[in-house]
Amino acid sequence: MLNEQIDITLSISDKWEAEDLVLRNIVKTFDDRRGGIVYAVNDISLTIQKGEFVTLLGPSGCGKTTTLRLIAGFEDPDRGEIILGRKNINNVPAFERNMPMVFQSYALFPHLSVFENIAYGLKVRKIQADIRKNDVEMALQLVNLIGLENRYPGELSGGQQQRVALARAIVLKPKIILFDEPLSNLDAKLRAQTRIEIKRLRQMLGITAVYVTHDQAEALSLSDRIVLMNKGKIEQIGTPEEIYNKPESLFVADFIGNANFLEAVVEDIGEESVVVSLQDRQVKIVKENTCSGLMEGEEVYLIIKPEAVRIGKNADDFKGKISSKFFLGTSMEYEIEFEDSIITSIQPNSGDLDMSIPAGEEISISFNKNYFQILKKD
């Protein structure tokens, strides 16, 4: 089975001509019908290396789909360059770019069978019938759809339809596959399964992919790098760990992992650490978890993720009161009154339900200080 799979992988990826994709100072505006202009993409520069899986993540309207459509050639940039390998492809039409897009809506042809849907792009490219059949069969195997080739899209589940869409992209041996929220229409369980499937395929085939989502879990679990976008601009580019653990702006901290923002004041800036006061305590933060340009006396935010906020009974700790709690299955989320604000703590479910603390209870709070991150207020 494994050998067979390796054979498939080799023959389907042998013509895979992966190349780096560079976006250089891309700007794309639209008229908003009220005489104004919307900057959908506002001066984005980015290099996607061959074989890399890069995710564009960000809130609704931040320019993810527009960026993808610019890469695919469905939109022309107002300014900037799109470079594949060493070649500027600004003027190469979409059908010549060989960068298929997998959509949320699957976009299959309803009157064509699974086989015909997958073969369609090869037929357009005038690939010989016997090679076409061979390639389609390989793609069917890769996405585990053998046996369903004669069905029509209407006779498939959402997950199966999405695998047809994936096979239809893979069979073209594309330079890059573009995904626009491909899992959004699937239920939670199927979404998780298909996520694993995509990860398996990309490991086997070494696909270069640009993947758009607004789902953090998807972005964190699939990507080599995440590009976090906000209002047409890039806020931060980094590995999932960097984006999650070391947000460089308030926007990123807020967007990923529901961070808590604690108000603190910078007391002392040393060679290796910065001391801030939090309530009446002094907290020492290692330099690598602080931003640049801090001044003594400055009011800042101490950022801490809910999983690093611990609830305990130690008398030396900070004081708070549970205002509400939410059972999430794998964890319990507590909302805690802390000074004038509400902070969140997430505790793993250790299987001992009696351990959960009732709302209204006075508690002590400790913070895992290694996870503190200082960010400027503006």
Ligand SMILES: Nc1ncnc2c1ncn2[C@@H]1O[C@H](COP(=O)(O)OP(=O)(O)OP(=O)(O)O)[C@@H](O)[C@H]1O
């Ligand atoms: N054809 C268009 N005409 C006018 N405005 C547009 C057009 N396409 C996109 N926009 C605007 O450009 C901005 C970015 O849109 P885009 O579709 O790229 O966002 P997105 O990040 O994909 O959002 P979502 O998560 O909701 O899909 C939005 O303000 C949107 O209204």
Ligand SMILES: [Mg+2]
């Ligand atoms: Mg979109």
